[in-house]
Amino acid sequence: MSVKLGPNRYGKAETRLVHVVREGPVHRIKDITVSTSLSGDMEAVHLTGDNASVLPTDTQKNTAYAFARKHGVGQIEEFAQLLARHFVSSQPSIHHARVQIEEYAWDRAGPHSFVRDGGEVRTCVVHHDRDGRGTVVSGLTDLVVLNTAGSEFHGYLVDEYTTLPPTRDRILATAVTARWRHTGGTRSYAGSYEKLRAALLDAFAGTHSLSLQQTLYAMGERALSVCPEICEVRLVMPNKHHVAVDLSPFGLDNDNVVLQALDRPYGLIEGSVLREDAPDAGFAWE
Numbered sequence: 001m002s003v004k005l006g007p008n009r010y011g012k013a014e015t016r017l018v019h020v021v022r023e024g025p026v027h028r029i030k031d032i033t034v035s036t037s038l039s040g041d042m043e044a045v046h047l048t049g050d051n052a053s054v055l056p057t058d059t060q061k062n063t064a065y066a067f068a069r070k071h072g073v074g075q076i077e078e079f080a081q082l083l084a085r086h087f088v089s090s091q092p093s094i095h096h097a098r099v100q101i102e103e104y105a106w107d108r109a110g111p112h113s114f115v116r117d118g119g120e121v122r123t124c125v126v127h128h129d130r131d132g133r134g135t136v137v138s139g140l141t142d143l144v145v146l147n148t149a150g151s152e153f154h155g156y157l158v159d160e161y162t163t164l165p166p167t168r169d170r171i172l173a174t175a176v177t178a179r180w181r182h183t184g185g186t187r188s189y190a191g192s193y194e195k196l197r198a199a200l201l202d203a204f205a206g207t208h209s210l211s212l213q214q215t216l217y218a219m220g221e222r223a224l225s226v227c228p229e230i231c232e233v234r235l236v237m238p239n240k241h242h243v244a245v246d247l248s249p250f251g252l253d254n255d256n257v258v259l260q261a262l263d264r265p266y267g268l269i270e271g272s273v274l275r276e277d278a279p280d281a282g283f284a285w286e
């Protein structure tokens with residue numbers, strides 16, 4: 001039997017890190033989860049167990065903590081780039097680094113007190129390789145939104161298994177995961193995050209929806225229209241079904257006032273919206 005080693009990577013997943021800035025009496029915190037993943041000259045470790053090219057995952061975790069202490073944690077994209085470049089430039093056997101970070105927001109409750117914001121999580125995935133090529137994908141996950149009007153769904157294919165009644169008025173709810181690819185030259189990751197988030201919400205609220213697919217496209221299109229530094233947006237949107245409860249046994253009407261929020265199964269709508277002239281994505285989405 002003839003076999004060979006295929007694509008592989010290894011790293012430390014989900015290192016939890018909280019960084020406190022104590023400049024004066026008003027403190028600040030960054031709460032993040034860092035996942036690092038390296039690849040390169042890894043034939044020997046897989047084929048013979050020779051670890052000479054392996055930077056231990058434990059070291060990768062320690063590097064994240066040490067870099068937070070030395071450099072602070074600014075924008076997650078910048079911290080991820082710092083780590084990715086370090087791994088590739090410091091170890092000849094490491095040819096490519098992927099660093100993924102999630103950031104959880106905390107609101108201020110006092111000069112040194114915070115309350116966890118229950119909202120969405122900010123994300124990024126950064127790649128860097130030894131030829132100096134790098135990509136940055138930013139995003140958010142769990143942005144939960146709901147429209148109580150302006151959503152219809154009808155005109156779809158009907159076959160012998162179709163039971164869904166057409167509707168001209170339904171609840172439209174989803175938990176948005178959005179990721180966007182920077183073309184390069186983004187001046188402020190925080191600034192583009194705020195613009196993108198506002199654009200996604202505006203388009204969700206402002207689109208009279210004939211399907212969640214149409215809403216998804218409108219959201220991606222709006223995001224691209226407000227952010228020239230972005231060339232592609234990928235959206236994942238579960239259709240969080242809400243169905244009107246039949247209250248007729250109790251002599252009550254129910255015109256979409258009392259709804260059962262269904263957990264599963266759910267429709268899952270996914271799509272990418274990109275500029276006609278978007279450059280090749282390379283490894284950005286990996």
Ligand SMILES: O=c1[nH]c(=O)c2[nH]c(=O)[nH]c2[nH]1
Binds near residue numbers: 164210212213267
């Ligand atoms: O917006 C929707 N898109 C669908 O493809 C679909 N399918 C379905 O059963 N309900 C919905 N809603």
